[in-house]
Amino acid sequence: MSVGTEIDSTCWVASDTDGNSWFQPVFKTLLASPDAATAIPDHVSLRNVHVRIGQALYQVDMQGHPFAKSFLSRPDMCQEILGHWLACRLTPDNQAKWIQLAIANMFPTKALLYKWGKESCPNCAHCNVAETYGHLQSRCTLLEKPRTAAHHLIWRELLIQLKAASARGKDEVEDMDEDITSPQGWRFPAAISTLQHREVSVGQILVDLNFFGSLDAVKHSFRLFAQSYTDSLRQTADSLLSGLTLPAQSLDDERSLNLLEAMLKHSTLKLNLGTLVPKSDQELQAMADSFVDLRPDGHAIHDHKKIVSLLEFTRAMDTDDDWEARKDQEKRVRYAPALAFFDQLPNKDGWSMRQSNFTVGVRGSLSTHGASKTFFGYPKLKSFVQELAGLGITQKAAVKRICKTVVIKTLEVHGAMIRSYYAVKFNALSNLNFEKSFKDPHLIQRILL
Ligand SMILES: [Zn+2]
Numbered sequence: 509m510s511v512g513t514e515i516d517s518t519c520w521v522a523s524d525t526d527g528n529s530w531f532q533p534v535f536k537t538l539l540a541s542p543d544a545a546t547a548i549p550d551h552v553s554l555r556n557v558h559v560r561i562g563q564a565l566y567q568v569d570m571q572g573h574p575f576a577k578s579f580l581s582r583p584d585m586c587q588e589i590l591g592h593w594l595a596c597r598l599t600p601d602n603q604a605k606w607i608q609l610a611i612a613n614m615f616p617t618k619a620l621l622y623k624w625g626k627e628s629c630p631n632c633a634h635c636n637v638a639e640t641y642g643h644l645q646s647r648c649t650l651l652e653k654p655r656t657a658a659h660h661l662i663w664r665e666l667l668i669q670l671k672a673a674s675a676r677g678k679d680e681v682e683d684m685d686e687d688i689t690s691p692q693g694w695r696f697p698a699a700i701s702t703l704q705h706r707e708v709s710v711g712q713i714l715v716d717l718n719f720f721g722s723l724d725a726v727k728h729s730f731r732l733f734a735q736s737y738t739d740s741l742r743q744t745a746d747s748l749l750s751g752l753t754l755p756a757q758s759l760d761d762e763r764s765l766n767l768l769e770a771m772l773k774h775s776t777l778k779l780n781l782g783t784l785v786p787k788s789d790q791e792l793q794a795m796a797d798s799f800v801d802l803r804p805d806g807h808a809i810h811d812h813k814k815i816v817s818l819l820e821f822t823r824a825m826d827t828d829d830d831w832e833a834r835k836d837q838e839k840r841v842r843y844a845p846a847l848a849f850f851d852q853l854p855n856k857d858g859w860s861m862r863q864s865n866f867t868v869g870v871r872g873s874l875s876t877h878g879a880s881k882t883f884f885g886y887p888k889l890k891s892f893v894q895e896l897a898g899l900g901i902t903q904k905a906a907v908k909r910i911c912k913t914v915v916i917k918t919l920e921v922h923g924a925m926i927r928s929y930y931a932v933k934f935n936a937l938s939n940l941n942f943e944k945s946f947k948d949p950h951l952i953q954r955i956l957l
Contacts, residue, residue, distance in 0.1 A: 575613040579871070584891065586874040589915040593872075603923035610871050610922070615641045634932075642825045644929050645870045654928035654942045658921040660955045661946070663805055663821040665917045666866060666910070670808075670899065671696055673906040692900025693810045696819075710846045711800030713807055713816060719853060727796040730774075733849055734795065738775040740848070745771055745784060754782050763834075767841060774799050774845035802846060804863070808899055814859040816850075817899065818843055819866070823918065826869025833883035839865045840887055864895045872919045874911055920947060 580587050594604050609615040618639035622630035632639035634650045644651060674694055697708070708716070711726045720726045748768045756762045769779065774795055777784045787795065804818040820843070824835045843863050850861035868874050875891035882888055890898070892914075896907055927945035943949040 576608070576611050579611045582873070584875055584877040585869075586872065586876060586911055586915050589874075589912055590872045590919065593916060593919055600923065603919070603926075606926045607871060607919060607922060610641060613641070615926075617641050617644060619643075642827065645925060646825045648929075650932050650937075651925070651928055654925055654945060657942065657946060657952050657955050658925055659821065659823050661921055661948075661951070662823055662868065662914060662917050666821060666914050667696065667806060669910045669913055670896075670901070673901045673903075673910060674899075693812050694808050694900050695811070696806060696808050707803040707805060708807065709800060710802040710804070710818070710843075714850075717809075717816065717859070719855060719859075723800050726800050730799045730845075730849055731792060731796045733852065734774070734776050734792070737845060737848055738777055741771055741775055742777075745775075745777070749779075749782075749784065767838065770838065770841045771844075799845060799849075802843070804843065808864070810900075814857070816859065816861045818846065818861065818863040820863060822865070822867045823870060823921075824867055826871055826873040830883045830886065831869065832867050832873075832875055833881075833886040833889045835867045836865050836889050837886050839863065862898075864898055865890075866892055866895055868892070868914060868918045870918070870922060870925075872915045872922070874915050874918075876911065 580590075590607070593599055594607070606615065614620070618627050618632065619630040620640075621627040630638050632643060632648055632650075635643070635648055637643065637647075639648075646655075674692065674696070711720075711723045714720050714726050715723060720729065745768060748764055748771070752764050752768070753761050754765070756765045772778055772784070776787055776792060776795070778787050778791065779785075805821045806819040808817045808819060809815070810817075820839045822835045822839065824831055826832075828834070840863070847861050847863065850856065850859075876893045877891045878894070880888040880890050880894065893907055893911070896902075896910060901907060901910070924946045928942050931940060931942065931945060943952045946952045
């Protein structure tokens with residue numbers, strides 16, 4: 509085997525003939541066949557987070573199936589809900605059309621129109637990078653506000669559903685801010701009726717649960733802990749760094765760099781001119797401040813079992829087969845210092861901290877597989893439905909209702925994102941009013957305040 513050996517048009521295998529470089533720089537993302545994957549030595553797995561093995565990619569497949577069919581054939585992704593939504597007469601025509609274009613990879617962004625010879629430039633006029641569908645959904649800086657609103661709207665819906673599912677038997681929940689404990693023992697102490705940014709920080713959670721007397725005490729303790737935490741990261745950080753080409757130009761390198769920087773954020777090291785160097789005293793103080801201020805989207809507490817679960821919700825681009833695993837990894841890297849810090853507390857008294865990552869795809873993908881999935885180079889991935897089970901929600905009807913509500917909200921928000929995109933495209937920046945793009949402008953006004 510050698511680097512770039514082609515098995516067929518979508519599969520390559522790589523070799524480690526020179527020991528170090530598994531990849532030609534151009535082959536940062538590599539799809540390996542399952543056979544070849546068994547030959548990949550362990551030490552490669554962390555450095556080359558981009559090796560993908562035999563997954564069904566979202567692309568025109570070997571049989572020549574178009575994108576739409578390839579997307580809709582993904583198993584365990586709630587796509588029957590998408591089907592019902594498309595067929596429902598209450599679904600606005602333009603919203604259905606936009607989703608259909610998106611799943612067929614035909615949404616008329618500038619990059620696509622340029623490819624078809626209908627635009628003179630493929631770039632986003634504002635960001636000056638290719639205006640792809642992924643750009644407008646996940647990265648365009650002009651659409652940051654509607655993107656935040658989209659995230660909050662779906663998360664709010666999910667949190668209402670979590671509370672309601674936990675409170676069944678107590679009729680409807682009257683006040684969503686009320687801190688009630690579910691029959692399964694979970695409570696969700698987060699405000700959702702107003703939805704102004706009121707997420708509780710990790711530091712505050714630790715103080716509220718009486719593990720520390722003040723936020724300053726948490727900071728002090730974290731600074732003492734940071735060195736041993738950094739030691740535990742060192743090998744991973746070194747190996748991520750060795751696989752990087754800097755300055756990062758490809759999307760792959762950019763992702764690895766972001767991952768490395770997120771990892772270093774709450775360590776005693778920083779990246780300087782391509783090497784890892786110690787942080788200054790001032791930077792260590794900033795590190796402790798930022799640790800205490802880490803804000804998950806919400807948290808859940810099980811008083812009897814003594815568990816705190818940090819809840820994260822992400823709306824992500826669902827193109828690659830590993831889209832959900834990648835987001836999961838990002839969230840884990842972000843909260844790893846909190847979990848590790850909690851784990852070594854001398855006074856934790858049987859308590860443990862974990863995290864639940866809920867991810868939906870911008871085109872309504874929501875995972876329901878029953879057993880954790882393995883994606884090479886990522887931590888084991890739990891599905892959305894498995895994360896629900898972790899919070900005591902296993903009753904079939906409740907699970908089904910939550911999935912349906914969240915997917916439909918996601919599809920509705922997709923429409924709002926596209927309307928916002930057109931608002932940016934055809935209005936002067938000074939006249940922009942994103943609230944009009946959404947169904948519930950009053951709520952959006954409060955969210956974006
Ligand atoms: Zn842009």
